Amino acid sequence: MGRPDFWDRPEQAQQTVSELSKVKGIIEPFDRMASRIGDFEVLAELAELEGDDSALYDEADETWDHLVEDLSNLELMSFLTGEMDRKNAIVTIIPGAGGTEACDWCSILYRMYTHWFDKRGWKYETVDIMPGEEAGLKYVTMTVEGEYAYGYLKGEKGVHRLVRISPFDANKRRHTSFTSVDVLPEIDDDIVVDIAESDLRIDTFRASGAGGQHVNRTDSAVRITHLPTNIVVTCQSERSQHKNKANAMRILKARLYEQEEEKRASEIAAESSAKGDNAWGNQIRSYVVQPYQMVKDLRTHAETSNIGAVLDGDLDMFAEAYLRTGGGQAVDADDLE
DSSP: OOSTTGGGSHHHHHHHHHHHHHHHHHHHHHHHHHHHHHHHHHHHHHHHHHOTTOHHHHHHHHHHHHHHHHHHHHHHHTTOOSTTTTSOEEEEEEEOSSTHHHHHHHHHHHHHHHHHHHHHTOEEEEEEEEEOSSSSEEEEEEEEESTTHHHHHGGGOEEEEEEEEOTTOTTOOEEEEEEEEEEEEOOOTTSOOOOOGGGEEEEEEOOOSSOGGGTTTSOOEEEEEETTTTEEEEEOSSSOHHHHHHHHHHHHHHHHHHHHHHHHHHHHHHTTSOOOOOOTTOEEEEEEOSSSOEEEETTTOOEESOHHHHHTTOOHHHHHHHHHTTTTSOOOHHHHO
16 A cells, blocks of 8 residues: 555445455454553452552453453454454335234334434334334345444344234233344445346335425436346435435345345255245244233343333344354353353
8 A cells, every 4th residue: 555556446445345344344443452461460469469459450251251251242243254244234014914013023123223324323214114004114224334233243143023912902902013124234336236227126116204395396216126026126215316226226236245145055055954944934033012021032042121211212132143053053141141
């Protein structure tokens, strides 16, 4: 990067800067931790020399607690080594059968995830959303920008089950609702996905929903259909038709990439065992509000009774359990403390 002609080729230069950032993201936290451990060893030796009543003992105890927590976070980074883990993510939430009840569950999950994104400092944009007829949402798609966004979010992919007394049931009966969450990595320009123009059908229409005078006055919303696979992507968040088309192409590119990766994985899995169907009823996590309160991940067995905190975006324990167990091995509760 110190060469005088480094920026003469901006695209290659930017790729080098990106690669440097990735390497620094691994090496620098490790070097900082090694330095802190060295400082702690010195502090512990001084505390031992001064005796049990020394104020240095209290300082060493407090430093140790922080050190253990930070070591755990550094260890977690070792599980985020997948090819796509550092990428931004595309999240789509779609309610299952159940009408208004399922649509309301979709909107609750939407709120839960956006609160989680805010807590982690990730930026997100809602690129497509459709309100339910009476309440909730028929579907919503978001793009999420942040360090290791896909790595943390990939464990949310699957069916989420809610059990509660329905606020829409006059008889106050308990209902079970299902909503599917799909998570894709956002594909950068360095990954080539060939899409022929002749394979696309691009339709424009007027955006719907809240948005002031602009809504329903210009054909800014874009729907792209990939004819060979029949994948349909819609974007209507931007006022510019050009920007909506660019967003739709990003999502289409990600879905085509995922489809190809799933095809390769299926071919490998077929050689050893039958692959389970990722369909309704194969939920990954249950959220029970009545008759008791419990959120339990059925893959890792991570669970908590604090359902209010979870629905308010406290999802770190589930994401970390998924990463630490390789995405499906049961984990001991003591290991998550």
